Amino acid sequence: MNGSVRMGRVLGVPLRIHWTVPLLVMLFGYSLGSRTLPAAVPEQSNAVYTVAGLAGALLLLGSLLAHEAAHAITARRKGIEVQSITLWALGGMTEMGRPGAARAVFLVAVSGPLTSMVVGAAAFGAGIGLDAASGWRVPAAVLVWLGWVNGVLGVFNLLPAAPLDGGRVVQALVWWRTGDRDRAERAAARGGQILGILLIALGWISVLRGVFAGLWLAVIGFFLVVVAGAERRRARLAPALRGVRAADAMSGPVETCPEWFTVERCVEDVALRTHHSTLVLSDFEGRPSGLLQLPRLARIPAGQRPTLRVRDVATPLSQCTTCAPDYLLQDVLDKLRPSSGLPILVTDDRHVVGIITARDISRIVQRYGLRRPESQ
Missing domain, CATH: 3.10.580.10 (CBS-domain)
Incomplete structure (x- = not known):
């Protein structure tokens, strides 16, 4: 992805950080420290909220990395080449070769959301336990927030629309059922375009009603429309290019x-x-x-x-x-x-x-x- 800088390796895979990642950390850190934590744990100092908000944002970044690492590990186990992992403002992206079978597509796709749900459940349970055992309410609230966010991330990624992981699941199922890989890719991409348009509409309706967080939904929707459109065009090109040297x-x-x-x-x-x-x-x-x-x-x-x-x-x-x-x-x-x-x-x-x-x-x-x- 253009605008990203290589920052070492994760499990032998090059890790790249997009310039929008600091924006992601500041956005979630500010939201957590200025709104969520003061509502959940009142009467704390601004310094405590700021540090806890930043810590929570960095933990979220780590959980996004775990999500992408799960994709990379599963892909390697299935003999798929993994070129890089990139973190950016809308999450993460693992660049890899094309799987050769529907089963491989399915397993690679579900590994990420399952990891997010496991991380979310662990964080949520740790937060509840920490609050009950020690009374450390601020760290406990951060962990509970991290659990909820990872749960939402896992569920959202399972929506049946490419390039989300749920779109890959749809692709795998259609491929397995019909034996037509190109048709499966077109179906998943079409779902991504439809979901993207719905998110853009929902985002702008929210903005018009005074909820400016709807801009985030509109941005995500625009990203889905663009990427899904590109994938649909590639799927339509594939039959013409197959076998051509x-x-x-x-x-x-x-x-x-x-x-x-x-x-x-x-x-x-x-x-x-x-x-x-x-x-x-x-x-x-x-x-x-x-x-x-x-x-x-x-x-x-x-x-x-x-x-x-x-x-x-x-x-x-x-x-x-x-x-x-x-x-x-x-x-x-x-x-x-x-x-x-x-x-x-x-x-x-x-x-x-x-x-x-x-x-x-x-x-x-x-x-x-x-x-x-x-x-x-």
Whole structure:
């Protein structure tokens, strides 16, 4: 996810923290310390409420991490590659490969909500017991609050709408019942779009009635609509891309430009003569070293063009998506990183043999549509 920073590893999986996480901590810490705790345990100092609110928010962050770690552990046990765990303002996200069976989808999906419910029950029980045994009312109230929040989190995630865990459960059940993975993914994504629209409407109705917390519901709903829409489009693309290899999708020949050229020379000798919107930079040995988009080239001021090298404004090869000609296109697209994305460089023995753009993928989908009408 863009805007996230790597913060070590959890169970061997890279952990990333989005810039919105401090916002999450402050929001829940403020709500807990200024409203919930004073109502539950009155006549305490502001310092006690502030520290307890911050502690509760950090414990909530830890429980979100436990939720995502459960997904990662289950996925690994089922032989699914786990790339990273990211925490952000709306919870967490575990990036992993596509499960190969409906049973794996189901088990990975339910592991997160079950963990949240177990954590919630443990926290709630610990809070009740702490209050009864020692009279430490503030820590007990924090634990009870943590238990309720985790319980709500677990139940909410089981709603039958992708990308929530409940949507994955729906996907697994439809896949198991029909044997059609694409249909299952479309059904789960459709549920996510419907739930998102309902949450947006409910959120705005709440705001109009003076409950400004409804904005949070609207934001969650908007997120569901966007992500579910993307998943539905991907599910509709899958049949057209199945079995297609990179060599079948790529276009060429690829236009190259030496990486030591100045921007001015690149524009005059290469860019103005090409029919492509992307140039591949090559090093002294003729190997690819990066990608240069013509719109990026056009934004460089005229005064910098005689001295600025194209390698200084291009995307390095390490940040580009590359694959071999015999790779399945669907597998390559599933592993795209948000920081790289399209186009995809097709390389053979470290030499570029073609490039795959959004237009190339669209062409494949259109050809598939000519053979078979697109299912809705």
